[in-house]
Amino acid sequence: MALRKIALVGVGKIAIDQHIPSLAKSDDWELAAAVSRHHQVEGVPNYKSMDEMLGAHPEIEVVSLCMPPVPRFEYARAAIAAGRHVMLEKPPGATLSEVYALEALARDAGVTLYATWHSRKAAQVATAKAWLMGKAIERFTVTWKEDVRKWHPNQDWVFEPGGMGIFDPGINALSIVTEILPDPIHLTGAILKFPANRDTPIAADLDFYHPHGATVSAQMNWDHSGADIWDIEAVCKEGVLKLEKGGGVLLIDGTEQPGAIGQLDGEYPQLYADMAALVSSGASEVDLRPMLHVSDALTLGKRQQVSAFEW
Incomplete structure (x- = not known):
């Protein structure tokens, strides 16, 4: 079975330490592009603009967002509007309200939203x-x-x-x-x-x-x-x-x-395996209980x- 194409947005410490190695070993995913203001990922097209990446790669099904929580809503909204499935690093957003809004947008667009808890x-x-x-x-x-x-x-x-x-x-x-x-x-x-x-x-x-x-x-x-x-x-x-x-x-x-x-051993590979299963089944998973306590x-x-x- 062909690997699904995924883009990584936000190439900081957690992306370098966990996301990129996990994707490299995945049986489900091919890292096909990256978006970052400060870093680049070897072997894939790199962009500083999310919109530019989305426009250049209609074949990419999923966007994995790894930037800090405050700017994440606009990136997730743009990906959902472009018909892409979205995977959120923890915490899933800066506020509960914006994550509820993303959940509604994803549901209306018929795409998967996965709020991960590694x-x-x-x-x-x-x-x-x-x-x-x-x-x-x-x-x-x-x-x-x-x-x-x-x-x-x-x-x-x-x-x-x-x-x-x-x-x-x-x-x-x-x-x-x-x-x-x-x-x-x-x-x-x-x-x-x-x-x-x-x-x-x-x-x-x-x-x-x-x-x-x-x-x-x-x-x-x-x-x-x-x-x-x-x-x-x-x-x-x-x-x-x-x-x-x-x-x-x-x-x-x-x-x-x-x-x-x-x-952390094994945690991020399992998240990406779960994301593949969610996309295949057309489901979303957005559990905000940890964020409610915060x-x-x-x-x-x-x-x-x-x-x-x-x-």
Whole structure:
């Protein structure tokens, strides 16, 4: 079967590290063009204008958008208007309203829209979800700490309005939480720590309501020194589950379960396989639950000012 042609829009760190290698190994896709103001992809036509790329390549069925969330709506709207299927890097947009608008546009145009959550594809997330089903959860804790200087070096947009700050990585945790918890939760309170010279928070403490009385909380920090900590722990009457390394490692009552792999390994190839399946079936997938928690945190959160942040 011939490979479907896809264009990559926004050639930054995540595209270079994950999207391009995943597409190169894919049995479904051929990377046929790229759009970027600053970088080029070897071996394919490169453009600085989205409209120019769309006009030059009517054979490209799908556009994968990897730029920061604030400008993404206009690019997605243009692709949908041109009859192309659209794949959105997380978070799917700068606001909930614009993603709902894209969902409606895609539905009316008869094209696929896929709001991806790569952390849900981590090796042990599905196993964790299955284990938690039917368990009596007493305490559920998320600890998500990393160094923004490592993952977004000198990228000021993450601290600008719409950049989401700590919720850029923290939404990865929330995507796993909303996938594996058997019952829906909602935010009841938050403390958001804003650097004195920045517009988005660098740390957050979150508390949630759980319908069966479990204590659910999250601690997130983007100014963390040392090794990254991407852990989720569920203390249940039947035992203790712990996901480590962003869902790549699973422990049950302290015993590591088979199938562990590194953070991000296998996640993006699975996203592109899922996109191929969605396009083939004519379906869309737009789950905004992780983004709802972020919106609620920014609504309910108590703001605390902390020291200025410098790169």
